[in-house]
Amino acid sequence: NGNETFNKGHIMNAAFKEALKLFTFHCCIFHDVDLIPEDDRNMYSCPEYPRHLSVAIDEMEYRSSIYKVS
Template identity: 55%
Template sequence: EALKEYDYGCFVFSDVDLIPMDDRNTYKCFSQPRHLSVSMDKFGFRLPYNQYFGGVSSMSKEQFLKINGFPNNYWGWGGEDDDIFNRLSSKGMTISRPSGAVGKCRMIRHNRDGGNEDNPQRFDRIAHTRETMNKDGIKTLSYKVVKVEKDQLYTKITVDVGKKD
């Protein structure tokens, strides 16, 4: 929806509960997809596993479109970040990362949102990313714009993606 307003060339995706701790961690795009939150307090300031792509990441418009964006079939908590990693890998892209010192983030402690329980299908869906990624993503995204709020520094677009099938 944002691309209807302006031809953005870079997208940064961030969990709302993560706060960067080092201002040298530039939120911009690179020649390869970038995982920016490599050292989070909730994981003891270490990467939990090499394929981890959760928290904060950036992709150029070309990279994002090449993987058909985010999957639409994940409801509840978990799995979509690993699906994105699989999409990037299957298209021959590698993940770049800042150092652990630069990529440090703190998580704001909170209770999990109601209705956002663990996604029981996440492991099966992750295992089948390569078969589903061309059919499930930005090309098949369906939504209704509910509200557009323009501020001096940002535009907030609220959409309705419907209910889980």
């Protein structure tokens, strides 16, 4: 009826479960398409414990340096 709540986490978990049927992963990194890594020091790696890769983003004032036109 269109009144269901959209649950992004549920969709991502379901997609990961389906991917596990095709491939063996020892690590998985999820992020939104708009959170493009811009700093080479922010390594995509698989440490022992989970971590948040984008803790310093200011959602309201953020300006991507990738799309600047000079």
